Amino acid sequence: MSRAALLVLADGRFPAGGHAHSGGAEAAVKAGRIASAADLADFCRGRLHTAGLVAAALAAAAALGVEPRELDAAADARTPSPALRGAARRLGRQLLRAARAGWPSAELDALAREFPKGAHQPVVLGTVARAAGLGPDDAAYCAVYESVSAPATATVRLLGLDPFEATGVLARLAPDLDRVVDRAVEAALRVPEEGADALPAASGPLLEIGAEWHAAWPVRLFAS
Template sequence: MTDRTTSPAPAPSPAAGPATLLVLADGRFPAGGHAHSGGAEAAVKAGRIRDAAGLEEFCRGRLHTAGLVAAALAAAAALGLDPAELDAAADARTPVPALRTASRKLGRQLLRAARAVWPAPGLDALAAAFPRGAHQPVVLGLTARAAGLGPRDAAYAALYESVGGPATATVRLLGLDPFEATAVLARLAPALDDLAGRATAAAHRARDEGAGVLPAASAPLLDIAAHQHAQWPVRLFAS
């Protein structure tokens, strides 16, 4: 089959270690994620998250839908697939305009931080190709590549972000005990490990068959809530 690996980036940096992944996945990395709740604000208002148990159920569902999709896109970008093809795939998997806007805003902010921390021609090319911002998972994957990380690392970063953001937001929204929120993330670790493997395998398949084979798991309730959340006149988080 035709090899669809057409990333403008040169050969990735020498392989980085776990410490680099920690920097990228750190919630203090200035990528703008602190302003987004990943749907948790809408879920709290709707009564779907009231305590740690509700947070865990919400995050588990998010992991298997939006998290898996983002992880596969990030892994494919880190593997070197064409960013334009991946961005189009991300657009097709994000039906709600509010979520597309949020993803591109986050991508733009992440790219600014990434170019300062891990300068690379591939990141410069992405900024030139998408002046209004590429989708965040695509930027995350190319950032991982520029940092010398592999596709599985990119998948882990995307998956952790997909639940870490809602957990942090719920602490602020409900006054939830931070210990309980962190315990939720710890209990989700086995699922995160499994999904990172699935996302990476999908990325390798997409290298040969194209981005269309990447996961397209849907979360209609998240989509509907995001659309409604964007209409609120007052809200604590951007999404």
């Protein structure tokens, strides 16, 4: 395993398109659910234990070599919002494009052929981690960090929130990230024997509703 590869993959400057997405924060700010650092912490914690957990388990399973088609179908089933499914596939396509430049592999080439419109981002993330020599825990950590760093970064822009406060929110969430990764990897390890039903299906209804509302806005700062 290469921890340096993990740093590259998790770097916010890695050209995977995540900077254009708020992780639901833009809709939450508009609805008044995020107006302070304390609100951001609550939002990120909720997102971490729902969408973040699901994404981490999918990524960990992909890193273990579970069939991408099976995992992509599982991701679809766990994402009721068409807007979120579309965003996940766009992010997956962009991530795969960047990753093939960094870690050329037959496995990534095959994924691109199988999903010309993009697989769900966590499925791609796990497959990329595997190509980069990383394990399921590494893939899960990337997924959970993305699930909270995107809203934190977006809120700085949307609210003019102090970036030091936003960073503090992420730092204080570290124990939660560890716990979610442990749960995600434990579930992923069961998939080869039990199938995709072993993966968590934690729900965040307001994230889904907010995504559909956000997608209909004529003007918005973020794509999702």
